[in-house]
Amino acid sequence: MRKTIVYGVLAGGAILFGYPFVWMMVGSLKPELDISSLSLLPSSWSLHSYTAVLGKIPLARAFLNSVLVSLATTASVVLFGSMVGYALAKLNFIGRKLLYVLILFTMMIPFQITLIPQYILMVKLGWTDSYLGLVAPSMMSAFGIILFRQFFMAVPQALIEAARIDGCSEVGILVRVIWPLSRPVVLTVGLLTFMTSWNEVLWPMMVVRERSLMTMPQIVALFTIGGEAESQLGPLLAAATMLSLPVIVAYALFQRQFIESMASSGVKG
Amino acid sequence: MNLVRSRRRHDRTGVWLSLPYVIFFLAFVAYPLVFSFVLIFHRWNIITPMEWVGLKNFERLIADPLFYRSLGNTLTFLVIHIPLQIAVALGFALLLNVPLRGRGFFRALYFLPVVVSGVAVTILWQQLYSYDYGVLNGILASVHLPPVPWLVNARMAMPSIAIMATWKNVGIYIVLFLVGLQNIPRELYEAASLDGATAFRQFRHITFPMLNPTVIVIVVLSTIGGFSLFIEPYVLTGGGPMQSTLSGMLYIYNQAFYFGHMGYAAALGFVYALVILGVVLIQKKVIEREPAT
Numbered sequence: 042m043r044k045t046i047v048y049g050v051l052a053g054g055a056i057l058f059g060y061p062f063v064w065m066m067v068g069s070l071k072p073e074l075d076i077s078s079l080s081l082l083p084s085s086w087s088l089h090s091y092t093a094v095l096g097k098i099p100l101a102r103a104f105l106n107s108v109l110v111s112l113a114t115t116a117s118v119v120l121f122g123s124m125v126g127y128a129l130a131k132l133n134f135i136g137r138k139l140l141y142v143l144i145l146f147t148m149m150i151p152f153q154i155t156l157i158p159q160y161i162l163m164v165k166l167g168w169t170d171s172y173l174g175l176v177a178p179s180m181m182s183a184f185g186i187i188l189f190r191q192f193f194m195a196v197p198q199a200l201i202e203a204a205r206i207d208g209c210s211e212v213g214i215l216v217r218v219i220w221p222l223s224r225p226v227v228l229t230v231g232l233l234t235f236m237t238s239w240n241e242v243l244w245p246m247m248v249v250r251e252r253s254l255m256t257m258p259q260i261v262a263l264f265t266i267g268g269e270a271e272s273q274l275g276p277l278l279a280a281a282t283m284l285s286l287p288v289i290v291a292y293a294l295f296q297r298q299f300i301e302s303m304a305s306s307g308v309k310g
Numbered sequence: 311m312n313l314v315r316s317r318r319r320h321d322r323t324g325v326w327l328s329l330p331y332v333i334f335f336l337a338f339v340a341y342p343l344v345f346s347f348v349l350i351f352h353r354w355n356i357i358t359p360m361e362w363v364g365l366k367n368f369e370r371l372i373a374d375p376l377f378y379r380s381l382g383n384t385l386t387f388l389v390i391h392i393p394l395q396i397a398v399a400l401g402f403a404l405l406l407n408v409p410l411r412g413r414g415f416f417r418a419l420y421f422l423p424v425v426v427s428g429v430a431v432t433i434l435w436q437q438l439y440s441y442d443y444g445v446l447n448g449i450l451a452s453v454h455l456p457p458v459p460w461l462v463n464a465r466m467a468m469p470s471i472a473i474m475a476t477w478k479n480v481g482i483y484i485v486l487f488l489v490g491l492q493n494i495p496r497e498l499y500e501a502a503s504l505d506g507a508t509a510f511r512q513f514r515h516i517t518f519p520m521l522n523p524t525v526i527v528i529v530v531l532s533t534i535g536g537f538s539l540f541i542e543p544y545v546l547t548g549g550g551p552m553q554s555t556l557s558g559m560l561y562i563y564n565q566a567f568y569f570g571h572m573g574y575a576a577a578l579g580f581v582y583a584l585v586i587l588g589v590v591l592i593q594k595k596v597i598e599r600e601p602a603t
Contacts, residue, residue, distance in 0.1 A: 124327040134324030154583035157576040158342035181334045211323035240427040258429040281430040292425045304485045
């Protein structure tokens with residue numbers, strides 16, 4: 042009896058969190074007049090909404106921009122994060138403690154204070170309306186470094202000493218001993234960074250004005266508030282579906298890692 | 311000798327490996343931070359030369375009704391969002407903590423809105439909230455209830471955004487509560503049952519106090535999230551109706567990019583950063599001090 046009630050509430054939750062997405066996707070495939078109905082079974086299927094939105098905004102180009110920006114950011118955060126994380130965890134060098142304190146300090150600064158000066162820096166460097174401007178300020182992440190550091194602290198020192206005795210260089214140890222061990226933390230940091238970067242919209246709205254360089258969430262947001270949607274629902278839902286689908290697919294593949302990485306990002310607070 | 315050399319060698323490696331971050335830190339953290347202290351004392355639209363105005367930006371801010379409005383709107387958001395978030399997340403976490411088949415599936419589904427772009431979620435909720443054709447008012451009409459002016463009424467708009475944000479983020483907090491619940495030692499419950507404590511009393515005196523660290527994390531993260539609110543009002547309401555959803559971040563953005571008031575926008579960002587740090591510090595103090603009843 043109690044079990045039935047628990048399942049009932051859980052199923053209610055499933056409808057609450059799942060149904061809107063199903064409605065969005067089905068709605069994007071319905072003829073315009075059908076959309077506002079609650080039903081998930083359209084009178085007919087139609088790709089009209091997709092052709093309509095693709096005809097109005099350069100969504101394919103925005104998709105490409107988003108892929109490029111997210112992948113470059115992710116690769117950079119993982120590469121540099123693992124380098125600094127390894128140095129902090131396993132190497133002794135001048136200024137190590139200071140560096141660690143600076144990284145913790147960086148995580149505590151509310152971004153509101155640096156946002157406008159960062160934008161002005163982009164203007165001064167001439168990086169507005171460029172991929173560089175989109176990527177540069179998120180190329181390294183203090184939080185990513187901390188996650189790598191934590192992971193590397195647990196790597197047995199004996200493993201590193203053994204490689205050192207075998208004549209492996211310090212960089213060689215990182216590349217040949219440490220990186221092959223790092224799959225879990227690379228996946229955690231990588232997924233978190235990719236998702237954050239894919240969904241980021243405030244920074245692109247600041248540094249990019251040129252349509253051909255806009256990222257997907259940015260162009261979809263501007264499409265929504267601009268007159269281009271002509272208050273038609275279908276194209277909006279089609280745009281929202283195309284925007285969310287890549288992350289939903291990634292989530293379906295790496296569901297456990299996504300949840301774990303987000304949970305670990307919550308622990309920092 | 312050999313040992314000394316090897317230590318010195320990896321001494322240098324550490325510096326080399328950290329160097330890219332040091333450069334990054336100087337360029338994108340330290341410089342903007344220092345520059346913000348310059349900017350807040352200037353009037354500047356980026357195009358013409360900077361003009362020193364002393365404390366004028368702050369004098370203006372203290373008298374700016376829209377600054378107070380945006381601050382008040384953010385507080386309205388937080389006052390609804392945080393308790394709702396904690397209640398919903400704790401409720402689902404307690405249910406998912408019961409050993410049942412398929413709970414992994416439910417957890418994954420509740421987490422889905424977390425990973426999806428805020429822009430997509432906002433478009434979705436714009437349709438759900440639509441006054442005339444929206445799904446929510448459709449459901450209300452089917453049980454003969456009057457429609458709710460979700461986004462068109464100045465009193466309702468911010469609460470509506472708070473509900474939407476809760477729906478989007480609650481999945482993270484369900485997971486955090488689940489972690490917290492699993493960290494409570496079983497012996498505590500066993501001892502309590504032996505003493506004849508009811509399920510409710512066990513929750514009140516064991517579960518809830520033991521979850522205190524999780525609650526702090528949730529309150530702090532939701533607060534930081536609330537102060538970062540931007541794209542939701544930008545897309546959904548444009549800050550309206552009657553400025554009722556003008557968030558702090560949206561106001562900073564408008565000052566910088568609609569009016570070109572870079573100095574004033576920087577001053578707003580500066581003050582908001584201080585407010586955030588202050589609020590978070592107070593929250594930590596208050597919740598930590600709460601006696602474990």
